[in-house]
Amino acid sequence: MGLNPYAPKPARIVRIRDETPDTKTFTLSPNCFEGFTPGQFAMLTVYGVGEAPFSICSSPLNKDCLQFSIRRMGRVTRMIHEARVGDEVGVRGPYGRGWPVDRMKGRDILIVGGGIGLAPLRSLVLHLLEGRENYGEIAVCYGARTPSLLMYRDELGEWAGRGVKLYLTVDVGEEGWEGSVGVVTTILGKPELDKADAIVCTCGPPVMIRFVLRRLVELGYSKENIYASLESRMRCGIGKCGHCHFGGKHVCLDGPVFQYREMTSLPKGISPF
Amino acid sequence: MSRAEEELRSIVRKLLERKDVELVLGYEYYGRSVRPCFVSKPEEVERLVWNSDCWFNLATYLRSLRSRRVGIVAKGCDGRSIVELVKENQVDRGSIVVIAVECNGVFKPFKYGSTHVGRRLADYCRRCVTRVSPVADYLVKKGGQAPEDENTVAGDNASDWLSLFRKCLKCMACVKACPLCYCTECSIEGFKPDLVHRLRVPQELFTFHLTRALHMAGRCVECGACESACPVEIPLTRLYHELNEWFRENYGYAPGMSLSEAPPPLVFKEGGED
Amino acid sequence: MRRVTIVLCTCYSTLLGEIDFERLRSFFSDSPLVEKILVSDRLCEKNVFENLGLDDDRVVVAACSTRLLEAVFKGSGGFNGLVEFVNIREQCAKACGNREEATWKAIRLVKGAVQKALHAEPLSTEGLKIVKEALVIGGGIAGVRCALDIADAGYRVYLVEKEPSIGGVMAQLDKTFPTLDCSICIEGPLLSEAGRNRNITIIPNAEVVEVKGVVGDFKVRIRVNPTYVDPDKCNGCGECVNVCPVYQPNKYDADLKPVKAIYCPFAQAVPLKYVINRDYCVECGLCMKACTRAAINLEDKPKTVELNVGAIVVAVGSDLFDPRLKPEYHYGEYENVITNMEFERIICASGPTGGILLKRDGKPAKRVAFIQCVGSRESGAGIEECSYYCCAASMKEARLILEHDREARVFIFYNELRAFGKGWEDLLYRRCLEDGVVFIRSRPSEIRRTGDGSLLIVYEDTLTGSRGELEVDMVVLALGFKPSSRMIELAERLGVTVDKHGFIEEAHAKMRPLETRVRGIFVAGTCHGPRDIVESAVEGSGAAALVTSLFGRSSLRLPEYARVSLEKCTGCGRCLASCEYGAIVREGDKVRVLESVCNGCGSCLAACPQEAITLGNWGLEQLSPMVSAMLED
Amino acid sequence: MSWKPRVIVFTCWCSSSGVDQAGFEGFTYPPNVLTVRVPCSAVINPSLIVKAFEKGADAVLVTACRPSELRRVAPSRVTEARVSLLRRLLRTIGVEEDRLRILWISSNEGSLFSREVSRILGEVERLGPLNIGGSMVEQG
């Protein structure tokens, strides 16, 4: 009899940071994972309420704690938003297939995020920054509906300072916003990268992903190098519950990060095409 | 083909040819039994049948077809459920054409693994008081007697309700087959686990079944769709019948009998017990 | 994660002997649902609870009588719905046989309350705004008294009257019982005071067409009917009247005395402005020429006035029973069968006959009979109840006849003579007897006309059992009050209910006699049942007091009312039949709760299968875990 | 300890004062009579009563304001009807209907409350344990 894969390990919330009006970043300690790939996710349990998958948004090199940015959506997320520092939650994971970090060495990297979709990409960015010298250009194109919905606002500047080209845009401007206005596809052309070779990682709402993929191909990025995180909710995270089974693929096992060609064979509904 | 079927088909053909309706809900043969079918072209009307195997209540589909003009083949109880749906604001009487079929009762459907060989008249049909729909745009007379049971098995085995409830799989077939169980977030489904948890079976089946009974009290038209759909054959309609009786005794009210009759306010007419 | 703080109170240590607080404490200190446990010995004292610093927490207070404590907490403001109360004094310490049982029970009850607090949703503590202006509908004595009292308290009042002048029935009366003082003489000054008062805006010729909103903030739409005379320009000189060629019956004079098509209903009218009755006007334009101030505009159109008020008083009075519905009395056919309102005008010095009791043929009426209870105290067309004022009114009118003419013979056909008011026995009944008024206990079966045109009353004296016939010159029918269908229409617009007769219904006949079921809408005068001037005035003042007491508050919180989630509601209407207050109405394909009508009984919650309705923290969401926890082993 | 019936009492605001008064005046009643105070008896969803039975209540009482004739509007009349309906349902499925009662208790009727409760407890004791929860899970 194996270990119980359904039972989470307890961890404490050591820090809570407000990101946007409906999103908070929770820092959990201890880090009960031996390691993970950016883009992987964990199942978080609010004891007595329920469990839901969340992308790990902290750096894999951070051995002390795990971070999750969580948007208030329903039962579980609402309860976790009511948590205070010191509260206990359950963690299982890491699950799924993350970003293709092995393929990134020496290449230009384009990271495209929308809204809370930046969470799994933050983990990647932090990972890349740790070994910045190993990669070519790194560009982040990030959009949100309004400036106040941009995630990690305090950090974005720091990323730029450490060698990331940052392009921000919002759908609707607010007072004091001087950046660009428009959906994220409008700024995709700005980064000047080696398009044929660059690895592209994207995550965001389904419609965004659809248009981003289309635009990326138009811009000349190679389909071989385009990846997106397609996140469908699930119950077990280990390929048993059937909830995230699309086509022949399980999001929890074969995803959430899919390569462009894999996505084309996914059934409608989840497929961005 | 019976005379009634012939008549039914000609009515439906006419409705479709004249484009009075976009589609007609009826029944078709399917193996040994009968199932619902959706007819939208005049040439398809030959599929339509009408006999004592047509137990499903087609009114269950009406709500999902709200935006369209549909014709519906309706037994007496089905008609009553249409009345209730109209009264409860769920369908628009103006957009449906009711083809009432006179009904002498239906058989219980064949069930997988059943040891019964013959066919049984459904128990709820033995209690039926409305052989013809109270609302009708067309009426197909059937005539004749109630179908004979092919083997005489005693009525439903509703003695030990608790153990009947225990059998329930909570598959929700009863709910989904019922024309009047259209709520989207009923507390018995357990998605909001305040009253009933989704997965706590059989622990919470008592509350599940009694709550459903309470929700159906004074509304159930005793069409038996729930009972006949139930894979483990819990005689649900019997339970709901008792509650309808309470309404009848206290208010002289029976659901689905007339479009103009509002459900009685939930108070006793006279002072009541003190 | 949600957790609950438990506050235990030992009630000045008196409960220590009866409940094992240590056990209680240790039981819950083990629970992961409990944040902390605090013990106090005097929670009910001022500021003790506040000083615990539990403002945003979910709290279970286990202490004495919930009623008592809750009042203390609610008084301290900011009642956010996250505090649960358990009565461990009366329900555990005092109700159980021994300490162990009491402790066991206390644990159960607290367990339940913990679950309830855990599932509670914070309630909004925001107050409603209160627009400190009032609307009074109807300018009879009740409405005028009310408007004056509100205005005197310093608030603006809009007084909407459907007729050209305020005054109501009282302005039409000759004298008032029991003192027989001149009606318009005592009402007139009030009317002109209302006209002068800076805080009162009289809107005559107007009707309320729509009311929306809640107590403190009603939006009211009023239609002002055209009068064809600009009230701002008209100074009441009356030049126009002189030139107007057409006459019309004057409603004020019970249609007995003609006035011109451009007219002012009576001399003391407020506002004293002329108006044109377009039903009679022939559009000759003579008045336009005569008016030096160019006030007349035959193109006048209805206008709409929008008001935003915090409270509404309904004082629209009531109509009188239509005597034609009793054909045996031949009203409208025999011209000397008149109503008591007509009588009031005839006997009035300013009335059509200058105060002399004349028959239609101009001859004096020497023998006058009153028939009581026409349209009251009988089933059928009228109301079953006593109409309150008519016995007194008829006795008053009898005395007026005899004051005018000592020789006259007056008969009163009564069923029961009711003289219950202050001074009625003395000033009305005894005086009538002394003056020789004949009281006959009977409801006459028929009035016939004799050859010479006098009237023959056929009756059976129910005291003696004998049948009789009485010949008189004039019969006055004492009409009961009977609300008109227009009033019922108005009630619907306001969202208030009417009783089986059509009178406006009080929130509670005894305890809230001047309130309607809609919070912020009050009622005064005969529109909610028969009464006399004194009571109408008393009620006007009473309603004014309620309005000013409402306006005196800085903010207002409606008691918790049912809220429908439109997302969830399927519009099935099952809640409708469950609401005893009729507070739920269909709106589109969903339903809406009238916030000001809802009494917060929660009946609809229990009826809605979708759990689409919430009311405070009384849903299944809170109660079901609570009950389960109490029963859990 | 021998079996004692476990009773849930749903009390409306007013009758809860009556219940409090019982204690105040020193009338005692067994500890497993557990009260749930609600603003008005009409808020009591019949499903909640069902739930109480399922969770182990042997009897459920609803105490409410007397729907006096003078008050045309009295939500406790709705409760009365609901209770009656539910009693019918209980009877149908073979649960003694007397396990569910509605009592008219005013805020000053503490003694009436304790008297009625004792009487009803006696009856329920004779009926024996209900144990819906147990009978739902035991498997053949």
Place this chain on the structure above:
Amino acid sequence: MLFLDEDGFKRLLEQLVSNIRVIAPVETDGYFEFKTIKHGGEASLDYSNTRLPPKRFFLPQREVVFKHDPKTRALHEPMGGLEAVLLGVRPCDASALNIFDSVLLKPPNPDPFYESRRRSITVVSLSCAKPREECFCNVFEAGPIRGSGEDITLTRITGGFLVEARSRRGQSLVEVSASLFEEAGPEHLEEYGELTCRLTREMNSRIEISRERLVRLEATLDEGFFQQAAQRCVECSLCSFTCPVCYCFDTEDYFEKNAYVRTKGWDTCASTLFTRMASGLDPRVSRVDRFCHRFCHKLSRIPMAFNSFGCVGCGRCVSLCPVGVDIREVLKRWG
């Protein structure tokens, strides 16, 4: 192959009953149901099939998967299954267990709860002599004679049963009572061969389809056909609940007796809440989408992911669906 005569079978049954929990079909209220029997006579082997599959013995409708007491920090993990023999399972239902194995035991995270039950229950199947009208097990090679998940296959022939041990566990059960069995003679084998041929022929005459084509179902989806069929479905989910193969589950957490509990239990893809994207959007919004998924999942998606079909052709959904939705129509269309 062994032979067990009637009498031997009765003795075997009694032996089993006295040693171990035996679950067998019992007739109750007009149909058959798997129940723990106290003595051999209770079992009735003269049944077409049980109304409900024996799924619940391996994958209970609801099971607790963990309990966590936050104060004591104890994590209760209820594990371990009661040893039992499940007797008289039809080959199709036994084959369903094979599918469970490929899904639930798939590394690296086998489901320990299923695993323990699967290990502790010996499955003895009984071949079908008279397949039901709705049956189409041949399509998935799940019967009518042999299934694929059983430890022992019994086939009724004249005078007794042909016994085939299909697993080591089956073998050892046979060995324990070795004296009751005899080696099957040629006449037994001949009858068995004939029976197999006859039944296979009969089944194939009803429906015969290409499994390879089925797996490609998804790529060649005929939406029009599905639209037609889906329109009838009332999404009652009865088909998932009575299917021996449907394994999808839901989890639910609650607090009880000072501990946090997680349960998992049967779920159904007919539910509108079954799939959700992270954003809360439902990727299968319409009834047709959900309906399609049920069939694609069974006939193409499970095969792609786990190498076995998600249907064993037991015919339950065909017979029980209140509105006559018929998976055989899908098969015929594609096979």
